[in-house]
Amino acid sequence: MLVTIVSRIYRPEPASASFFLGSVADALLADGHDVDVLTARLPRGMSPEERGERVRTFPVLRDRNGYVRGYLPYLSFDVPLALRLLFTRRPAVVLMEPPPTTGAVVRIVCGIRRIPYVYDAADVWSDAADMATGSRVVIRVLRAVERFAMRGAASLVTITQGVVDRVRQLGIDRPVTVTGFGADTSEFTVTRAPASPVFVYAGSYSVWHGAEVLLPALVQLRTTHPRHRLRVIGNGERAALQQRARELGIGDAVEFLEAVPPAQLAPHLAGAVATLATLKPGTGYDYAFTSKAYSSLAAGCPVIFAGPGPTAAFLHDANRHVRAGAAVAYDSAAIAEAMRAFADSPLTMPEREALGAWTAAEHSMAAVARRVAAVVESVAKTAAAPRGALR
Known part of the structure:
Protein backbone atom coordinates (compact mmCIF):
# COMPACT_ATOMS: atom_id res chain seq x y z
CA MET A 1 0.00 0.00 0.00
CA ALA A 183 17.23 6.54 20.01
CA ASP A 184 18.38 6.14 16.44
CA THR A 185 20.97 3.51 17.26
CA SER A 186 22.22 3.49 13.68
CA GLU A 187 23.54 7.00 14.33
CA PHE A 188 24.02 7.21 18.11
CA THR A 189 26.52 4.57 19.16
CA VAL A 190 29.35 4.42 21.65
CA THR A 191 32.68 5.58 20.25
CA ARG A 192 36.00 6.18 21.93
CA ALA A 193 36.88 9.83 22.37
CA PRO A 194 39.19 11.82 24.66
CA ALA A 195 37.44 12.81 27.88
CA SER A 196 36.61 16.48 28.02
CA PRO A 197 35.50 18.66 30.98
CA VAL A 198 32.30 19.53 29.13
CA PHE A 199 28.61 19.07 29.86
CA VAL A 200 26.36 19.10 26.79
CA TYR A 201 22.81 20.34 26.41
CA ALA A 202 21.60 19.06 23.02
CA GLY A 203 18.23 19.85 21.50
CA SER A 204 15.65 22.62 21.67
CA TYR A 205 15.68 24.95 24.67
CA SER A 206 12.36 26.75 24.80
CA VAL A 207 10.65 28.51 27.68
CA TRP A 208 9.04 25.18 28.62
CA HIS A 209 12.42 23.53 29.01
CA GLY A 210 13.71 26.25 31.34
CA ALA A 211 17.37 25.66 30.49
CA GLU A 212 18.31 28.94 32.21
CA VAL A 213 18.52 27.03 35.52
CA LEU A 214 21.70 25.39 34.22
CA LEU A 215 23.66 28.65 34.24
CA PRO A 216 23.72 29.30 38.03
CA ALA A 217 24.36 25.57 38.42
CA LEU A 218 27.48 25.94 36.28
CA VAL A 219 28.57 28.90 38.40
CA GLN A 220 28.34 26.72 41.52
CA LEU A 221 30.13 23.82 39.86
CA ARG A 222 33.04 26.02 38.78
CA THR A 223 33.80 27.00 42.37
CA THR A 224 35.33 23.52 42.70
CA HIS A 225 35.81 22.57 39.02
CA PRO A 226 36.90 25.78 37.25
CA ARG A 227 37.80 23.99 33.99
CA HIS A 228 34.34 22.58 33.34
CA ARG A 229 32.16 24.16 30.66
CA LEU A 230 28.68 23.95 29.17
CA ARG A 231 28.09 23.38 25.46
CA VAL A 232 24.57 24.11 24.16
CA ILE A 233 23.74 22.58 20.78
CA GLY A 234 20.39 23.31 19.17
CA ASN A 235 17.71 25.98 18.73
CA GLY A 236 16.01 28.10 21.32
CA GLU A 237 16.18 31.22 23.46
CA ARG A 238 19.86 31.77 22.70
CA ALA A 239 20.02 35.55 23.15
CA ALA A 240 18.43 35.36 26.61
CA LEU A 241 20.76 32.56 27.74
CA GLN A 242 23.84 34.36 26.39
CA GLN A 243 22.85 37.53 28.21
CA ARG A 244 22.27 35.64 31.46
CA ALA A 245 25.62 33.85 31.15
CA ARG A 246 27.38 37.19 30.76
CA GLU A 247 25.56 38.60 33.80
CA LEU A 248 26.74 35.61 35.85
CA GLY A 249 30.32 36.05 34.65
CA ILE A 250 30.46 32.74 32.78
CA GLY A 251 30.06 34.00 29.21
CA ASP A 252 33.34 32.38 28.22
CA ALA A 253 32.37 29.07 29.83
CA VAL A 254 29.16 28.57 27.83
CA GLU A 255 29.41 27.70 24.14
CA PHE A 256 26.46 27.82 21.74
CA LEU A 257 26.34 25.77 18.54
CA GLU A 258 23.66 25.36 15.89
CA ALA A 259 21.62 22.16 15.72
CA VAL A 260 23.51 19.44 13.87
CA PRO A 261 22.59 16.04 12.36
CA PRO A 262 23.13 12.93 14.53
CA ALA A 263 26.42 12.02 12.86
CA GLN A 264 27.84 15.38 13.95
CA LEU A 265 26.23 15.39 17.39
CA ALA A 266 27.47 11.93 18.40
CA PRO A 267 31.15 12.99 18.74
CA HIS A 268 30.13 15.76 21.17
CA LEU A 269 28.41 13.16 23.35
CA ALA A 270 31.28 10.69 23.15
CA GLY A 271 33.68 12.80 25.17
CA ALA A 272 31.26 14.72 27.40
CA VAL A 273 31.01 14.15 31.13
CA ALA A 274 27.21 14.01 30.82
CA THR A 275 24.34 15.63 28.99
CA LEU A 276 21.90 17.95 30.71
CA ALA A 277 18.14 18.02 30.21
CA THR A 278 15.53 20.18 31.90
CA LEU A 279 11.77 20.61 32.11
CA LYS A 280 10.45 23.66 33.90
CA PRO A 281 7.71 22.75 36.41
CA GLY A 282 4.39 24.51 36.58
CA THR A 283 3.98 25.12 32.85
CA GLY A 284 1.10 22.70 32.39
CA TYR A 285 3.57 20.46 30.62
CA ASP A 286 4.73 18.35 33.55
CA TYR A 287 3.64 15.09 31.90
CA ALA A 288 6.10 15.50 29.00
CA PHE A 289 9.02 13.13 28.46
CA THR A 290 12.43 14.59 27.58
CA SER A 291 13.14 12.39 24.58
CA LYS A 292 16.64 13.79 24.01
CA ALA A 293 17.75 11.50 26.84
CA TYR A 294 17.55 8.43 24.62
CA SER A 295 20.14 9.65 22.11
CA SER A 296 22.58 10.52 24.85
CA LEU A 297 22.24 7.12 26.53
CA ALA A 298 22.62 5.30 23.21
CA ALA A 299 25.92 7.15 22.72
CA GLY A 300 27.06 5.98 26.17
CA CYS A 301 26.72 9.42 27.74
CA PRO A 302 24.81 9.67 31.06
CA VAL A 303 21.99 12.17 31.51
CA ILE A 304 21.39 14.61 34.33
CA PHE A 305 17.71 15.54 34.25
CA ALA A 306 16.11 18.31 36.29
CA GLY A 307 12.38 18.72 36.51
CA PRO A 308 9.05 16.89 36.81
CA GLY A 309 7.47 14.23 34.67
CA PRO A 310 8.21 10.67 33.53
CA THR A 311 11.86 11.28 32.61
CA ALA A 312 12.88 11.09 36.27
CA ALA A 313 11.14 7.74 36.77
CA PHE A 314 12.72 6.44 33.58
CA LEU A 315 16.23 7.32 34.78
CA HIS A 316 15.61 5.82 38.23
CA ASP A 317 14.58 2.56 36.55
CA ALA A 318 17.50 2.66 34.08
CA ASN A 319 19.96 3.04 36.95
CA ARG A 320 18.93 -0.39 38.20
CA HIS A 321 20.54 -1.85 35.08
CA VAL A 322 23.33 0.56 34.07
CA ARG A 323 24.84 3.82 35.21
CA ALA A 324 22.46 6.04 33.25
CA GLY A 325 22.59 9.36 35.07
CA ALA A 326 20.68 11.27 37.72
CA ALA A 327 17.25 12.85 38.14
CA VAL A 328 17.10 15.88 40.43
CA ALA A 329 14.80 18.73 41.32
CA TYR A 330 14.57 21.78 39.07
CA ASP A 331 17.03 23.64 41.27
CA SER A 332 20.48 25.00 40.45
CA ALA A 333 22.08 23.67 43.64
CA ALA A 334 20.74 20.16 43.04
CA ILE A 335 21.91 20.26 39.43
CA ALA A 336 25.36 21.49 40.45
CA GLU A 337 25.67 18.67 42.97
CA ALA A 338 24.83 16.08 40.31
CA MET A 339 27.28 17.65 37.85
CA ARG A 340 29.99 17.60 40.50
CA ALA A 341 29.37 13.92 41.21
CA PHE A 342 29.87 12.98 37.57
CA ALA A 343 32.83 15.32 37.18
CA ASP A 344 34.51 13.59 40.13
CA SER A 345 33.60 10.10 38.94
CA PRO A 346 32.98 10.04 35.19
CA LEU A 347 31.84 6.87 33.46
CA THR A 348 34.61 4.52 32.43
CA MET A 349 34.73 3.22 28.88
CA PRO A 350 33.29 -0.18 29.90
CA GLU A 351 30.44 1.64 31.67
CA ARG A 352 29.76 3.72 28.56
CA GLU A 353 29.72 0.59 26.42
CA ALA A 354 27.31 -1.12 28.81
CA LEU A 355 25.04 1.94 28.79
CA GLY A 356 24.98 2.09 25.00
CA ALA A 357 24.33 -1.63 24.66
CA TRP A 358 21.46 -1.54 27.18
CA THR A 359 19.83 1.42 25.42
CA ALA A 360 20.12 -0.22 22.01
CA ALA A 361 18.52 -3.40 23.34
CA GLU A 362 15.71 -1.73 25.29
CA HIS A 363 15.02 1.64 23.66
Whole structure:
Protein backbone atom coordinates (compact mmCIF):
# COMPACT_ATOMS: atom_id res chain seq x y z
CA MET A 1 0.00 0.00 0.00
CA LEU A 2 0.94 3.66 -0.20
CA VAL A 3 1.46 5.61 3.04
CA THR A 4 1.84 9.40 3.01
CA ILE A 5 3.74 11.09 5.84
CA VAL A 6 2.91 14.76 6.40
CA SER A 7 5.34 16.83 8.45
CA ARG A 8 6.91 20.27 8.30
CA ILE A 9 10.19 18.66 9.36
CA TYR A 10 11.92 15.51 8.15
CA ARG A 11 15.39 14.01 8.03
CA PRO A 12 18.14 15.07 7.71
CA GLU A 13 16.98 18.25 9.49
CA PRO A 14 18.06 17.65 13.10
CA ALA A 15 15.05 17.16 15.40
CA SER A 16 13.49 14.29 17.30
CA ALA A 17 10.45 14.32 15.00
CA SER A 18 12.68 14.04 11.93
CA PHE A 19 14.51 10.96 13.17
CA PHE A 20 11.27 9.40 14.41
CA LEU A 21 9.37 9.85 11.15
CA GLY A 22 12.35 8.67 9.13
CA SER A 23 12.50 5.50 11.21
CA VAL A 24 8.77 4.91 10.68
CA ALA A 25 9.30 5.32 6.94
CA ASP A 26 12.10 2.74 7.11
CA ALA A 27 9.83 0.31 8.97
CA LEU A 28 7.03 0.74 6.43
CA LEU A 29 9.43 0.29 3.52
CA ALA A 30 10.79 -2.87 5.15
CA ASP A 31 7.22 -4.20 5.25
CA GLY A 32 6.96 -3.70 1.49
CA HIS A 33 4.91 -0.50 1.40
CA ASP A 34 5.46 2.65 -0.66
CA VAL A 35 6.03 5.87 1.29
CA ASP A 36 5.56 9.46 0.16
CA VAL A 37 6.69 12.32 2.42
CA LEU A 38 5.16 15.79 2.08
CA THR A 39 7.48 18.15 3.92
CA ALA A 40 9.18 21.54 3.85
CA ARG A 41 12.19 22.48 1.78
CA LEU A 42 15.30 21.93 3.87
CA PRO A 43 17.50 24.75 5.16
CA ARG A 44 20.36 25.87 2.96
CA GLY A 45 23.19 23.40 2.81
CA MET A 46 20.93 20.37 3.32
CA SER A 47 19.35 18.11 0.73
CA PRO A 48 16.82 15.27 1.07
CA GLU A 49 18.26 11.88 1.98
CA GLU A 50 15.86 9.41 0.44
CA ARG A 51 16.22 5.81 1.60
CA GLY A 52 13.49 4.35 -0.56
CA GLU A 53 10.72 6.83 0.24
CA ARG A 54 9.78 9.73 -2.07
CA VAL A 55 10.45 13.04 -0.32
CA ARG A 56 8.50 15.95 -1.80
CA THR A 57 9.44 19.39 -0.52
CA PHE A 58 7.93 22.85 -0.83
CA PRO A 59 9.33 26.32 0.08
CA VAL A 60 8.45 27.46 3.58
CA LEU A 61 9.11 30.44 5.85
CA ARG A 62 11.59 29.84 8.66
CA ASP A 63 12.30 31.84 11.81
CA ARG A 64 15.57 33.64 12.43
CA ASN A 65 17.09 30.42 13.75
CA GLY A 66 16.19 28.60 10.55
CA TYR A 67 13.39 26.60 12.16
CA VAL A 68 9.79 26.15 10.94
CA ARG A 69 8.25 27.55 14.10
CA GLY A 70 5.63 30.26 14.69
CA TYR A 71 2.30 31.24 13.19
CA LEU A 72 3.51 32.48 9.80
CA PRO A 73 5.97 29.59 9.21
CA TYR A 74 3.24 27.10 10.11
CA LEU A 75 0.79 28.76 7.73
CA SER A 76 3.40 28.85 4.97
CA PHE A 77 3.51 25.06 5.22
CA ASP A 78 -0.18 24.37 5.91
CA VAL A 79 -1.75 26.46 3.13
CA PRO A 80 0.18 24.81 0.25
CA LEU A 81 -0.24 21.46 2.02
CA ALA A 82 -3.99 21.57 1.41
CA LEU A 83 -3.46 21.50 -2.35
CA ARG A 84 -0.50 19.13 -2.18
CA LEU A 85 -2.46 16.58 -0.19
CA LEU A 86 -5.64 17.09 -2.22
CA PHE A 87 -3.97 16.26 -5.53
CA THR A 88 -1.29 13.77 -4.51
CA ARG A 89 -1.65 10.11 -5.41
CA ARG A 90 -4.29 8.68 -3.10
CA PRO A 91 -2.68 6.88 -0.14
CA ALA A 92 -4.23 4.12 1.92
CA VAL A 93 -3.46 6.08 5.08
CA VAL A 94 -1.75 9.31 6.20
CA LEU A 95 0.59 9.66 9.18
CA MET A 96 0.85 13.27 10.31
CA GLU A 97 3.01 15.28 12.65
CA PRO A 98 1.62 18.41 14.42
CA PRO A 99 1.28 21.42 14.76
CA PRO A 100 -2.50 21.23 15.16
CA THR A 101 -3.03 23.57 12.19
CA THR A 102 -1.43 20.90 10.02
CA GLY A 103 -3.77 18.39 11.65
CA ALA A 104 -6.77 20.54 10.76
CA VAL A 105 -5.71 20.65 7.10
CA VAL A 106 -5.14 16.90 7.10
CA ARG A 107 -8.56 16.24 8.64
CA ILE A 108 -10.37 18.39 6.08
CA VAL A 109 -8.55 17.03 3.02
CA CYS A 110 -8.61 13.43 4.23
CA GLY A 111 -12.32 13.84 4.97
CA ILE A 112 -12.95 15.01 1.41
CA ARG A 113 -10.92 12.12 -0.03
CA ARG A 114 -12.09 9.59 2.57
CA ILE A 115 -8.57 8.72 3.67
CA PRO A 116 -7.94 7.64 7.29
CA TYR A 117 -5.09 9.30 9.15
CA VAL A 118 -2.97 8.63 12.22
CA TYR A 119 -2.10 11.58 14.47
CA ASP A 120 1.28 11.62 16.20
CA ALA A 121 0.40 13.12 19.59
CA ALA A 122 3.90 13.25 21.04
CA ASP A 123 2.63 16.05 23.27
CA VAL A 124 -0.27 18.49 23.60
CA TRP A 125 0.50 21.72 21.77
CA SER A 126 -2.17 23.84 23.38
CA ASP A 127 -0.66 23.09 26.79
CA ALA A 128 2.74 24.20 25.54
CA ALA A 129 1.28 27.39 24.06
CA ASP A 130 -0.25 28.25 27.43
CA MET A 131 3.29 29.00 28.62
CA ALA A 132 4.31 30.93 25.51
CA THR A 133 1.44 33.41 25.34
CA GLY A 134 -0.75 35.28 27.79
CA SER A 135 -3.62 35.47 25.31
CA ARG A 136 -6.56 33.33 26.43
CA VAL A 137 -8.11 33.81 22.99
CA VAL A 138 -5.09 32.27 21.30
CA ILE A 139 -5.14 29.31 23.70
CA ARG A 140 -8.86 28.70 23.20
CA VAL A 141 -8.51 28.81 19.42
CA LEU A 142 -5.47 26.54 19.39
CA ARG A 143 -7.15 24.08 21.76
CA ALA A 144 -10.21 23.98 19.54
CA VAL A 145 -8.07 23.38 16.46
CA GLU A 146 -6.11 20.66 18.26
CA ARG A 147 -9.29 18.89 19.38
CA PHE A 148 -10.65 19.11 15.83
CA ALA A 149 -7.48 17.56 14.40
CA MET A 150 -7.30 14.76 16.98
CA ARG A 151 -11.01 13.87 16.83
CA GLY A 152 -10.82 13.25 13.09
CA ALA A 153 -7.98 10.74 13.37
CA ALA A 154 -8.61 7.04 13.02
CA SER A 155 -5.98 6.51 15.71
CA LEU A 156 -3.33 8.40 17.69
CA VAL A 157 0.16 7.35 18.73
CA THR A 158 2.08 8.88 21.61
CA ILE A 159 5.14 8.51 23.80
CA THR A 160 3.80 8.16 27.34
CA GLN A 161 0.67 7.35 29.30
CA GLY A 162 0.77 10.91 30.63
CA VAL A 163 -0.12 12.24 27.19
CA VAL A 164 -2.95 9.70 26.90
CA ASP A 165 -4.38 10.91 30.22
CA ARG A 166 -4.17 14.54 29.09
CA VAL A 167 -5.78 13.75 25.73
CA ARG A 168 -8.67 12.07 27.53
CA GLN A 169 -9.08 15.14 29.76
CA LEU A 170 -9.51 17.20 26.60
CA GLY A 171 -12.39 14.98 25.54
CA ILE A 172 -10.63 12.97 22.82
CA ASP A 173 -12.03 9.44 22.65
CA ARG A 174 -10.09 8.16 19.64
CA PRO A 175 -7.92 5.03 20.05
CA VAL A 176 -4.46 5.91 21.40
CA THR A 177 -1.43 3.63 21.34
CA VAL A 178 1.55 4.29 23.62
CA THR A 179 4.56 3.37 21.49
CA GLY A 180 7.27 4.95 23.61
CA PHE A 181 10.25 6.68 22.06
CA GLY A 182 13.85 5.77 21.49
CA ALA A 183 17.23 6.54 20.01
CA ASP A 184 18.38 6.14 16.44
CA THR A 185 20.97 3.51 17.26
CA SER A 186 22.22 3.49 13.68
CA GLU A 187 23.54 7.00 14.33
CA PHE A 188 24.02 7.21 18.11
CA THR A 189 26.52 4.57 19.16
CA VAL A 190 29.35 4.42 21.65
CA THR A 191 32.68 5.58 20.25
CA ARG A 192 36.00 6.18 21.93
CA ALA A 193 36.88 9.83 22.37
CA PRO A 194 39.19 11.82 24.66
CA ALA A 195 37.44 12.81 27.88
CA SER A 196 36.61 16.48 28.02
CA PRO A 197 35.50 18.66 30.98
CA VAL A 198 32.30 19.53 29.13
CA PHE A 199 28.61 19.07 29.86
CA VAL A 200 26.36 19.10 26.79
CA TYR A 201 22.81 20.34 26.41
CA ALA A 202 21.60 19.06 23.02
CA GLY A 203 18.23 19.85 21.50
CA SER A 204 15.65 22.62 21.67
CA TYR A 205 15.68 24.95 24.67
CA SER A 206 12.36 26.75 24.80
CA VAL A 207 10.65 28.51 27.68
CA TRP A 208 9.04 25.18 28.62
CA HIS A 209 12.42 23.53 29.01
CA GLY A 210 13.71 26.25 31.34
CA ALA A 211 17.37 25.66 30.49
CA GLU A 212 18.31 28.94 32.21
CA VAL A 213 18.52 27.03 35.52
CA LEU A 214 21.70 25.39 34.22
CA LEU A 215 23.66 28.65 34.24
CA PRO A 216 23.72 29.30 38.03
CA ALA A 217 24.36 25.57 38.42
CA LEU A 218 27.48 25.94 36.28
CA VAL A 219 28.57 28.90 38.40
CA GLN A 220 28.34 26.72 41.52
CA LEU A 221 30.13 23.82 39.86
CA ARG A 222 33.04 26.02 38.78
CA THR A 223 33.80 27.00 42.37
CA THR A 224 35.33 23.52 42.70
CA HIS A 225 35.81 22.57 39.02
CA PRO A 226 36.90 25.78 37.25
CA ARG A 227 37.80 23.99 33.99
CA HIS A 228 34.34 22.58 33.34
CA ARG A 229 32.16 24.16 30.66
CA LEU A 230 28.68 23.95 29.17
CA ARG A 231 28.09 23.38 25.46
CA VAL A 232 24.57 24.11 24.16
CA ILE A 233 23.74 22.58 20.78
CA GLY A 234 20.39 23.31 19.17
CA ASN A 235 17.71 25.98 18.73
CA GLY A 236 16.01 28.10 21.32
CA GLU A 237 16.18 31.22 23.46
CA ARG A 238 19.86 31.77 22.70
CA ALA A 239 20.02 35.55 23.15
CA ALA A 240 18.43 35.36 26.61
CA LEU A 241 20.76 32.56 27.74
CA GLN A 242 23.84 34.36 26.39
CA GLN A 243 22.85 37.53 28.21
CA ARG A 244 22.27 35.64 31.46
CA ALA A 245 25.62 33.85 31.15
CA ARG A 246 27.38 37.19 30.76
CA GLU A 247 25.56 38.60 33.80
CA LEU A 248 26.74 35.61 35.85
CA GLY A 249 30.32 36.05 34.65
CA ILE A 250 30.46 32.74 32.78
CA GLY A 251 30.06 34.00 29.21
CA ASP A 252 33.34 32.38 28.22
CA ALA A 253 32.37 29.07 29.83
CA VAL A 254 29.16 28.57 27.83
CA GLU A 255 29.41 27.70 24.14
CA PHE A 256 26.46 27.82 21.74
CA LEU A 257 26.34 25.77 18.54
CA GLU A 258 23.66 25.36 15.89
CA ALA A 259 21.62 22.16 15.72
CA VAL A 260 23.51 19.44 13.87
CA PRO A 261 22.59 16.04 12.36
CA PRO A 262 23.13 12.93 14.53
CA ALA A 263 26.42 12.02 12.86
CA GLN A 264 27.84 15.38 13.95
CA LEU A 265 26.23 15.39 17.39
CA ALA A 266 27.47 11.93 18.40
CA PRO A 267 31.15 12.99 18.74
CA HIS A 268 30.13 15.76 21.17
CA LEU A 269 28.41 13.16 23.35
CA ALA A 270 31.28 10.69 23.15
CA GLY A 271 33.68 12.80 25.17
CA ALA A 272 31.26 14.72 27.40
CA VAL A 273 31.01 14.15 31.13
CA ALA A 274 27.21 14.01 30.82
CA THR A 275 24.34 15.63 28.99
CA LEU A 276 21.90 17.95 30.71
CA ALA A 277 18.14 18.02 30.21
CA THR A 278 15.53 20.18 31.90
CA LEU A 279 11.77 20.61 32.11
CA LYS A 280 10.45 23.66 33.90
CA PRO A 281 7.71 22.75 36.41
CA GLY A 282 4.39 24.51 36.58
CA THR A 283 3.98 25.12 32.85
CA GLY A 284 1.10 22.70 32.39
CA TYR A 285 3.57 20.46 30.62
CA ASP A 286 4.73 18.35 33.55
CA TYR A 287 3.64 15.09 31.90
CA ALA A 288 6.10 15.50 29.00
CA PHE A 289 9.02 13.13 28.46
CA THR A 290 12.43 14.59 27.58
CA SER A 291 13.14 12.39 24.58
CA LYS A 292 16.64 13.79 24.01
CA ALA A 293 17.75 11.50 26.84
CA TYR A 294 17.55 8.43 24.62
CA SER A 295 20.14 9.65 22.11
CA SER A 296 22.58 10.52 24.85
CA LEU A 297 22.24 7.12 26.53
CA ALA A 298 22.62 5.30 23.21
CA ALA A 299 25.92 7.15 22.72
CA GLY A 300 27.06 5.98 26.17
CA CYS A 301 26.72 9.42 27.74
CA PRO A 302 24.81 9.67 31.06
CA VAL A 303 21.99 12.17 31.51
CA ILE A 304 21.39 14.61 34.33
CA PHE A 305 17.71 15.54 34.25
CA ALA A 306 16.11 18.31 36.29
CA GLY A 307 12.38 18.72 36.51
CA PRO A 308 9.05 16.89 36.81
CA GLY A 309 7.47 14.23 34.67
CA PRO A 310 8.21 10.67 33.53
CA THR A 311 11.86 11.28 32.61
CA ALA A 312 12.88 11.09 36.27
CA ALA A 313 11.14 7.74 36.77
CA PHE A 314 12.72 6.44 33.58
CA LEU A 315 16.23 7.32 34.78
CA HIS A 316 15.61 5.82 38.23
CA ASP A 317 14.58 2.56 36.55
CA ALA A 318 17.50 2.66 34.08
CA ASN A 319 19.96 3.04 36.95
CA ARG A 320 18.93 -0.39 38.20
CA HIS A 321 20.54 -1.85 35.08
CA VAL A 322 23.33 0.56 34.07
CA ARG A 323 24.84 3.82 35.21
CA ALA A 324 22.46 6.04 33.25
CA GLY A 325 22.59 9.36 35.07
CA ALA A 326 20.68 11.27 37.72
CA ALA A 327 17.25 12.85 38.14
CA VAL A 328 17.10 15.88 40.43
CA ALA A 329 14.80 18.73 41.32
CA TYR A 330 14.57 21.78 39.07
CA ASP A 331 17.03 23.64 41.27
CA SER A 332 20.48 25.00 40.45
CA ALA A 333 22.08 23.67 43.64
CA ALA A 334 20.74 20.16 43.04
CA ILE A 335 21.91 20.26 39.43
CA ALA A 336 25.36 21.49 40.45
CA GLU A 337 25.67 18.67 42.97
CA ALA A 338 24.83 16.08 40.31
CA MET A 339 27.28 17.65 37.85
CA ARG A 340 29.99 17.60 40.50
CA ALA A 341 29.37 13.92 41.21
CA PHE A 342 29.87 12.98 37.57
CA ALA A 343 32.83 15.32 37.18
CA ASP A 344 34.51 13.59 40.13
CA SER A 345 33.60 10.10 38.94
CA PRO A 346 32.98 10.04 35.19
CA LEU A 347 31.84 6.87 33.46
CA THR A 348 34.61 4.52 32.43
CA MET A 349 34.73 3.22 28.88
CA PRO A 350 33.29 -0.18 29.90
CA GLU A 351 30.44 1.64 31.67
CA ARG A 352 29.76 3.72 28.56
CA GLU A 353 29.72 0.59 26.42
CA ALA A 354 27.31 -1.12 28.81
CA LEU A 355 25.04 1.94 28.79
CA GLY A 356 24.98 2.09 25.00
CA ALA A 357 24.33 -1.63 24.66
CA TRP A 358 21.46 -1.54 27.18
CA THR A 359 19.83 1.42 25.42
CA ALA A 360 20.12 -0.22 22.01
CA ALA A 361 18.52 -3.40 23.34
CA GLU A 362 15.71 -1.73 25.29
CA HIS A 363 15.02 1.64 23.66
CA SER A 364 15.94 1.69 19.99
CA MET A 365 13.91 3.97 17.74
CA ALA A 366 13.70 1.13 15.24
CA ALA A 367 11.60 -0.88 17.72
CA VAL A 368 9.36 2.13 18.38
CA ALA A 369 8.99 2.76 14.64
CA ARG A 370 7.85 -0.82 14.10
CA ARG A 371 5.12 -0.32 16.70
CA VAL A 372 3.97 2.89 14.98
CA ALA A 373 4.09 1.19 11.57
CA ALA A 374 1.87 -1.57 12.95
CA VAL A 375 -0.73 1.03 13.99
CA VAL A 376 -0.58 2.68 10.55
CA GLU A 377 -0.99 -0.69 8.83
CA SER A 378 -3.89 -1.65 11.09
CA VAL A 379 -5.73 1.60 10.35
CA ALA A 380 -5.31 1.09 6.60
CA LYS A 381 -6.46 -2.54 6.83
CA THR A 382 -9.54 -1.60 8.85
CA ALA A 383 -10.47 1.17 6.39
CA ALA A 384 -10.07 -1.17 3.42
CA ALA A 385 -12.12 -4.02 4.89
CA PRO A 386 -15.66 -4.46 3.51
CA ARG A 387 -18.46 -3.51 5.89
CA GLY A 388 -19.25 -6.38 8.21
CA ALA A 389 -16.01 -8.20 7.41
CA LEU A 390 -14.53 -7.39 10.82
CA ARG A 391 -17.56 -8.40 12.88
